[in-house]
Amino acid sequence: MKFGGIQRTSTIDFPKKLSCVVFTLGCDLDCFYCHNRELIENGEEISQKDIKLFLEKRKGLLEGVVVSGGEATLQKDLLGFFKYLKKLGYATKLDSNGQNIEIIKKLVESKVVDYFAIDLKATEDKYINVCGKNANYKKTSETINYLLENNCDFEVRTTLYPGITKNDLVSIAKNFGTLPLWRFNYFHMPETFKKEDLKRLRGKALIKYDMIKIKKDLIEFQKNIEI
Template sequence: MKIAGYIKNSFIDYPAHISCAVFLGGCNFDCWYCHNRPFIKSAGDIDEDEVLAFLQKRKGQLQGVVISGGEPTLNKELPEFIQKVKALGYPVKLDTNGSRPNVLQSLIDQGLIDYIAMDYKAPLEKYAQTVGAPVDTQDIKKSVEIIKNSGLDYEFRTTFAPTLTKQDIIQIAQELKGAKKFVLQQYNHDELYCEILGKKIKPHTKEYFEKTLEAVKQAFQGQAISRGL
């Protein structure tokens, strides 16, 4: 399997773990604010053997491996690669957009993942508009239920893009009713986005973000936290 990129040491991608973050290329969404945009179209040219050799060398130092993207569940070789990672003794966190519930269920059934982070992009009625691509929201709903019933550690997370409002985030919290953890992430307006959009779109103010998070805590029964503020 080809890898689009990897971060050898990450302290933020896997909660409570020092991890290696592995990025697989290709995505069926085209979110304008994506911070991994270079991986959307490119499959990558790093051989998996390079990554596996690194993981072998770092046994006892790294505490986990994150599989991210792009959208990892699009890759048919994903299960086999995770099996190789697990054989080295690493717990695996999967980052996913939730668009392929059948693949997600299969990975869970095979015992291949230990933590799931699903990006819940927008209220269901705004999904296609937000992700820049056609999307079957029934698949999104199925993935949410699969994750909630998986028995695994998990989080649902939403990037508070400027195109989303406080009411949108509250609606998301209501749609995720019964989940145990929700993460509201601040939108990052770096130079890459400016180049793509041709202009600079500012994030919501800290005050608006914090007020939104407080409103979410009232609407969401589980743990609601912020990230990137």
């Protein structure tokens, strides 16, 4: 496991649990609005020993651990790390872009992840434009449908990046059965970004006022929405 950061306490990243978030290095996507670019470009590695020492000290104080990124499913010993967390007694959550369904399946079958958050970035026709040449909407869609079919505890998250529209969101909503939760993240200008993306980043992004008006159109297809 290659770690690039840790948020020592969080009340919002794991539903109903006081948790910490550990961030892994590296990602297979290149989203133009990425808020964790330092984790995929020249990120400094934190030793696994230091991460484990922290987790062992906080055992009994924290309820859960969120493994995020970057993209954690790229880590070779992800399954082993989740087994380690369960041995410590932690509830576990994985944040993922859903591109690596075989890894997700292994985690589900091993029953080491209690909750998943899958980032669904855009409509199928815009996925590569938003997330880079390696992005594959069908892979993420397959992961979401797998979690639905296996009655897993999970949520889908979509960041309201500059340029995403009401029609995009309605199109996404139509493509799935009833999701247990669809959560929207409001866009904030990232500290680090590519110069060629500056114009896009300065574009109009949907805000809460917009989402309140749009919600009635989305609920027709997805009733479990958090704006």
